[in-house]
Each structure stands twice: as structure tokens, then as C-alpha cells.
Amino acid sequence: MNTYARLPVAFTHGEGVWLWDSNGKRYLDALSGIAVNTLGHAHARLTVALKEQISKLIHVSNLYQINEQEAVADKLCELANMQEMFLCNSGCEANEAAIKLARLYGHQQGIENPAIIVMEKAFHGRTLATLSATGNRKVQAGFEPLVKGFVRVPYDDLDAIHQVAEHNPDVVAVLIEPIQGEGGIRTLDIHYLEQLRKICDQHNWLLMLDEVQCGIGRTGKWFAHQHTGILPDVMTLAKGIGSGIPVGACLAAGKAAGTFKPGNHGSTFGGNPLACMAVLTTLAIMEEDQLVVEIRGQGLIIGIELDRSCGELVKQALAQGLMVNVTADNVIRLLPAMVFTTAEALQLLDQLCPLITNFLAQGA
Numbered sequence: 197m198n199t200y201a202r203l204p205v206a207f208t209h210g211e212g213v214w215l216w217d218s219n220g221k222r223y224l225d226a227l228s229g230i231a232v233n234t235l236g237h238a239h240a241r242l243t244v245a246l247k248e249q250i251s252k253l254i255h256v257s258n259l260y261q262i263n264e265q266e267a268v269a270d271k272l273c274e275l276a277n278m279q280e281m282f283l284c285n286s287g288c289e290a291n292e293a294a295i296k297l298a299r300l301y302g303h304q305q306g307i308e309n310p311a312i313i314v315m316e317k318a319f320h321g322r323t324l325a326t327l328s329a330t331g332n333r334k335v336q337a338g339f340e341p342l343v344k345g346f347v348r349v350p351y352d353d354l355d356a357i358h359q360v361a362e363h364n365p366d367v368v369a370v371l372i373e374p375i376q377g378e379g380g381i382r383t384l385d386i387h388y389l390e391q392l393r394k395i396c397d398q399h400n401w402l403l404m405l406d407e408v409q410c411g412i413g414r415t416g417k418w419f420a421h422q423h424t425g426i427l428p429d430v431m432t433l434a435k436g437i438g439s440g441i442p443v444g445a446c447l448a449a450g451k452a453a454g455t456f457k458p459g460n461h462g463s464t465f466g467g468n469p470l471a472c473m474a475v476l477t478t479l480a481i482m483e484e485d486q487l488v489v490e491i492r493g494q495g496l497i498i499g500i501e502l503d504r505s506c507g508e509l510v511k512q513a514l515a516q517g518l519m520v521n522v523t524a525d526n527v528i529r530l531l532p533a534m535v536f537t538t539a540e541a542l543q544l545l546d547q548l549c550p551l552i553t554n555f556l557a558q559g560a
């Protein structure tokens with residue numbers, strides 16, 4: 197069906213962040229299949245792991261125990277500090293699970309018409325419930341009647357949430373992207389999520405984070421909300437979690453955990469051994485390659501924290517005509533002059549990145 201206005205190019209193969217089209221032209225892929233190809237294209241270790249899994253078992257059914265799925269649950273719950281997980285095959289399905297969970301949670305509290313607060317410019321998917329939760333008329337137009345039970349407020353506006361809290365006793369949850377992707381890469385005030393967490397606790401609402409696009413390492417932490425001190429009750433993941441194998445996940449914690457009982461929700465393909473192997477391998481490779489702990493700073497005061505002492509780097513850089521400093525034993529400190537140009541910044545990257553990569557490779 198004619199559902200996409202496609203660009204006139206077809207790719208035949210890829211390697212890392214590079215793609216080749218059918219005419220042999222090479223492209224630098226700065227989109228990763230919309231935040232999907234976490235490990236780039238044709239990652240050697242992922243390829244081997246998936247081939248091995250295919251030769252053993254692709255699918256059995258959730259009627260049986262699936263060891264790989266339990267391993268994924270353990271790993272994701274550990275990384276997110278959450279308790280339970282349901283696996284499906286896409287972002288919209290993960291959000292469907294979250295929406296159903298919130299409604300069931302509401303009914304369990306005696307609320308007959310549970311409502312979920314959603315945001316302007318939000319994107320949660322293309323199924324009927326998730327397009328109804330989405331804050332974009334273009335996504336909804338022509339598909340009315342929309343699914344009821346959503347209350348929309350402006351993004352990054354706590355007053356609007358307070359207003360709803362005062363007037364709508366049917367609210368049971370808030371569904372929000374910590375960074376809006378499809379809405380135009382919009383971020384929240386640094387204190388917003390902490391305040392929202394408090395409001396949710398006051399009213400016994402579930403805080404449900406859609407991290408389908410911003411999760412899985414994209415922001416420098418495993419999950420975008422981990423830049424704050426809060427924990428969500430529900431978190432949805434998809435896109436980058438399987439490096440291209442379709443996987444979605446809905447995690448629950450605290451008062452959201454235990455809501456679904458056998459028979460409340462399901463998926464035929466969800467969490468099959470092949471999908472789970474993609475998740476396990478993606479997470480394992482990311483974890484092992486995480487030698488740069490964090491990059492911090494603002495403007496031209498920048499710290500690059502490594503997983504080990506790196507004073508030695510100062511001498512190695514100097515030998516190559518590059519002056520940097522190391523502070524606090526394992527933090528490379530960059531303090532270039534205010535006249536620093538973009539071209540000079542690029543030159544700094546050209547010199548510093550291979551230095552750090554080589555330094556980390558020596559010790560590994």
C-alpha cells in the first residue's frame with residue numbers, strides 16, 4: 197500500500213555507520229533507521245549471535261518458558277531498576293501494553309473511565325489507541341472515532357498538569373516522552389520529571405515514560421530519565437533495543453508491577469528466542485564498549501570521564517601536538533579559548549578521538 201513517500205534510493209548493504217546503494221554510492225548513515233541500528237550495520241558479533249540462534253531456535257510460543265526472554269527481563273530490569281517486563285514487537289505495541297496496564301490499574305482502584313494525561317506534539321505510534329494518544333492531527337485525521345480516555349496538555353508545562361489534577365478525578369496515569377522525537381526533538385526543563393514524579397505520587401497516578409526513541413543509550417545513559425533521579429512506574433522501549441530485529445518492551449515497577457495477570461495481555465511473536473538474542477547481544481556489546489563513562493560540561497568546559505586513570509594521555513597528546521589536561525585522575529579536561537572555531541573543534545576531535553580509542557584499546 198502507498199503508505200510512504202519514499203526517497204528514490206535503495207541500499208544493498210552496510211558496515212558500521214556506512215551504507216551503499218544499488219549504484220555503489222556510499223552514504224554516512226546519521227539516522228540509523230530512525231534510532232534502530234544501535235550497533236550500526238552488519239555488526240560482526242551481532243551477526244554471529246543471530247546466526248547461531250537461528251540455527252538453534254527462532255520461535256516456540258509464550259505458552260512455554262523461554263530462557264532467553266527471562267535473561268532479557270533480568271538485564272533490562274537491572275539496567276532500569278524496575279521489576280517486570282512484557283515483550284512485544286514494536287513501539288506502538290509497547291505503548292498499547294502501557295495504556296492497557298494503566299486502564300487495568302484504574303479499574304482495580306474502582307475508576308470506571310480511567311483517563312491518561314498525554315502531551316501536545318507527542319508521538320506514541322500508529323495503532324488506534326496510540327494514534328489517539330499522539331498529539332499530531334495529521335496522524336489522527338481520517339481515523340476517527342479516536343480512542344477515548346486521553347487528556348492532552350502542553351509539553352513541559354507543570355501548571356497544566358496541576359489544572360487537570362484539580363478537575364479530573366478519572367486520571368490514572370501520565371504518558372510522556374522524556375525527549376520528544378517525532379515532535380521535533382523537544383526536551384524538558386531539568387526539574388520537570390522530578391516535579392511530575394511528585395504530582396503522580398500525590399495522586400496515585402502511574403508515571404509512564406515512552407523511551408522508544410530516546411532510550412537504549414541514545415542520550416548517554418541507558419535511559420533518558422536516568423539523567424534525573426526519578427524512577428518511572430512504566431517505561432516503554434523499542435527501536436534501538438534489538439539493533440533492527442523488531443522488539444518492543446513494556447517495563448513496570450512499584451505500584452504498576454503485578455497489574456497484568458495471566459490472560460490480560462499477550463503477543464504471539466513477542467519475546468521469541470531470536471528477538472531476545474538480538475536484545476541480549478545489543479546490550480552486552482554496549483556494556484562492554486562503554487569505556488567512556490560520561491561526557492559532561494557546558495559550552496567550552498568539557499570533561500570526558502574514562503573508566504580508568506588516564507594521566508598518560510596528556511603525554512601522548514602532547515607528542516602529537518595536542519594540549520589537553522586530565523583532572524580527577526580519569527577525566528580528560530577540555531578548556532579551549534573563546535576564539536575556538538568550528539573548524540578547530542573538528543580538528544581537535546580528529547586528533548583526540550583516535551588517541552582515546554587507542555589508549556583504551558591498549559589497556560583492554
Ligand SMILES: *Cc1c(COP(=O)(O)O)cnc(C)c1O
Binds near residue numbers: 285287
Ligand atoms: C517510533 C516511536 C513509536 C512507535 O514505534 P513503532 O515501532 O513504529 O510502532 C512510539 N513512541 C515513540 C516515542 C517513537 O519514537
